[in-house]
Amino acid sequence: MLVNGKHGNLISIRDRGLLYGDGVFRTLRTNRGNVQHWALHYQKLRHDCTALGITCPDASLLSAELNDLLKHHPNGVVKLIVTRGEGIRGYAHAAHAIPAHIWDVTPLPDYPVDWATHGIRVQLCQLRLSQQPRLAGIKHLNRLENVLAAAELHDVAEGLLMDADGNVIEGTRSNLFLVSHGELITPDLSRSGVAGVQRDRVMAWAVQHNMPIQIRDVRLDEVMQADELFVVNSIMGLWPIRELEQRCWTSFSVAMQIRQAWAEEPTSI
């Protein structure tokens, strides 16, 4: 646990991360002292900070702190939060605000092994995501919609979220892919949702393997008729979907190809 470079697990009650959710975060998986895809995560962090006008801490500073953290916590889930820091009272922020950055480490979740190989059960959430183009794609700290959606889940591994217009957007904590007629499809995230690092990695895999990929609006009936469905995030990796609203899938061919390709990649900081 590091707060602004110092050991500790406390932050000021005047930090704008608490007051307004005025910040961004990343969730990383570490394995035997290595963190997976740190360069990609830092790139996203920097992008998200810039989108909110927050000064992103330097890569060299964060890399050094992360390496130090890995010595004591070789395996686990590492969360990195960057907030706009403390400021004057009110929503307006000073241009010279000094951002805060926070590291936390928790144990790896104990997911059933067969979720990765035999697929997961997924529930369609009642909550509909709002549309906000200014915040879409960003992994920011305003996550009440995800909290409300997660509270709906009952005996399933993930929940699927639609927006108010009926577009399917993402999982409560993952990005969604469809395989249809030999093409990969993933929802457009320009109005809602979080664009995760693993989503980019799936798209990169598709390009490498000459598999057509579309990023566009996706309706529920298209999801239900897909040949294959899977979700990805940095902790779960990739999980095929075997059941969604009474429909079952047994073909995970593309999902397994990607899992296989990822398993063969070297893991490195």
Next chain:
Amino acid sequence: MLVNGKHGNLISIRDRGLLYGDGVFRTLRTNRGNVQHWALHYQKLRHDCTALGITCPDASLLSAELNDLLKHHPNGVVKLIVTRGEGIRGYAHAAHAIPAHIWDVTPLPDYPVDWATHGIRVQLCQLRLSQQPRLAGIKHLNRLENVLAAAELHDVAEGLLMDADGNVIEGTRSNLFLVSHGELITPDLSRSGVAGVQRDRVMAWAVQHNMPIQIRDVRLDEVMQADELFVVNSIMGLWPIRELEQRCWTSFSVAMQIRQAWAEEPTSI
């Protein structure tokens, strides 16, 4: 500064208020050791906690802490935050989560006196509020839209916010009222916005004074053609609007009647 009943200005980095904005808040004005409209604020706090499934701290506990705070800070802005507290990793929350509650006091802002009497300049914000019926009306900690809107303001006292459908909703930190043809009108907040205590007080004043009041969708052209406009919140009280997007108003008759009525009310906890 009190955190869970103890003097201090720090909170855990695992508090869900920071991680997800999973909490609610109130902003109170104190005057000579009295806090204005505490009963109304507590009622809203409890309502908002219930809407998010957070256990609201007892009124007696909060009142006792507030009284203690007032002894040392008789004048100022008191902020009360209630979060869902710490929890397991991830968006899902345990049913038995123990909420955190935080008090902070800052000096009263130094607003120009004539804003209350001669009105304020207001700017129409570019940012459009998203629509989320599950969170609308609640004074929750997901306030990035307000942060982005406030960053747009230039040399004005307040910014006016519309939703994506072109409905006028509220100020960046206040509720809006129109006076048109002898009626009071305030925007419907069932899809966006925060329903503040002072909004209720204006509506109560209207009922007492037999002035018709409508709560409904409001378009921008209606705002521009209103006979009078004003905004309210617990710190500013009531400010008439004298200028918005090149239009000017000089009649503040209803605004002044309400200000007068409020000034004559006894202030009490």
